[in-house]
Amino acid sequence: MPEYVKYVDVTKCDGCRACMVACKNWNDLPAEETNFLGSVQSHPKVTADTWNVLQYIEHENSKGDLDYLFRHSSCFHxxxxxxxxxxxxxAISYTEFGTVxxxxxxxxxxxxxxxxxxxxxxxxxxYIDKNGKEYKKSHKCTMCTDRIEEGLQPACVTTCHTGAMEFGNKDEMIKKAEKRVTEIKERYPNAMxxxxxxxxxxxxxxxxxxxxxVYGLPENPKVPTSAVLWKDYAQPIGKMMIGATTMAVVGAFVTNKLFNKEGKEHDEDGGGGNE
Structure with a gap:
């Protein structure tokens, strides 16, 4: 099964937010009350009920001119x-299409x-259960995996009227992106x-x-070393070689010391400091 990629060309986006509406409609996501942000952008960031957000950025380019930049923001998978x-x-897994x-x-x-x-x-x-007790669930963009399984494209892609988004074979989409960068380099020297x-x-x-x-994205995002050690080494070895009680103790240590914000920052800085 080939891997698929959603290709997003921000230089073609006109900020219409049709992708947001399509996502809400297809996934039956409720409307959210938000504060006025003073721009085209309706939400500060994605949420459990808004899986993609159209970002609007005013940016002074290298020539001193003001650029109005847009970016369709959602899960990167x-x-x-x-x-x-x-x-x-x-509870989190990869599908045969490459979606998470x-x-x-x-x-x-x-x-x-x-x-x-x-x-x-x-x-x-x-959420609140029938007994009035609160519980929580994680949510994010699925890249419309249910649609992909039926041979359809993600809802956001189908509604994009400027051609800023496409969906297809991974290698083909990456080649398309690389070609597009060469085409816009004169106008956008930092294009990538x-x-x-x-x-x-x-x-x-x-x-x-x-x-x-400029878009609020990390320059070089990485999987935290603590997460790699836990998933790829400690967890499988623990299941094979030590008892459930000991594994629970190890798990508690890892979750308390490594999976919190402080542990994440410590890991990324190599021992002291801090998308």
């Missing part, structure tokens, strides 16, 4: 996803995925393909007009 590695319930999805039946709302996502695109939603390899590459690949930081 990393090939090596930190959220999948830190989930203690194996959350099994709501398994999710316990611990929030480790929220804390460790380098792009800050996962959110917790609070954003497909960070620190997370194994992503299944949402961008053509950016400026450096990632």
């Amino acid at each position: 990393c090939k090596d996803a930190a959220c999948e590695k830190v989930c203690p319930e194996n 999805v959350i099994d709501q039946e398994k999710c316990v709302g611990c929030g480790y995925c929220v804390q460790n996502c380098p792009f800050d695109v996962i959110s917790l939603k609070t 393909v954003y497909n960070p390899q620190g997370v194994g590459g992503t299944h949402t690949v961008y053509v950016l007009a400026e450096k990632p930081s």
Whole structure:
């Protein structure tokens, strides 16, 4: 089964927000009350009920001119996803298409995925059960995996009237992105393909007009070392070689010391300091 990629060319986006409406409609996501931001942008960031957001950025370019930049913001669907590695319930997994999805039946709302996502695109939603007790679940963009399974494209892609988004074979989309960058370099000297390899590459690949930081994106996002050690080494070895009680103690240590914000910052800075 070939991997698929959502290709996003920010230089073609006109900020219409049709992608946001399509996502809300297809996924039956409720409307949210938000504060007026004073611009085209309706939400500060993605949330548990708004899985993609149209970002609006005013930027002074290298020539001293003012550029109005847009970016369709949603889950990147990393090939090596930190959220999948830190989930203690194996509620997050990869599909055959390369998308990263959350099994709501398994999710316990611990929030480790929220804390460790380098792009800050996962959110917790609070629910109330029939007994009045609160519980939480993690939510994010699924890249419309249910549509892909039926041979359809993601809802956001189908509604984009400027051709800023396409969906197709991974290699073809990456080649398209690279070609587009060469075409716009004269106008946008800092143009680049954003497909960070620190997370194994992503299944949402961008053509950016400026450096990632201009869009609020990390320049070189990586999976935290603590997450790699836990998922790829400690957890499987623990299951094979030590008892359940000892594994629980090890798990508690890791979650308390490594999967919190302080542990994440310590790991990224190499021992003291700080998308």
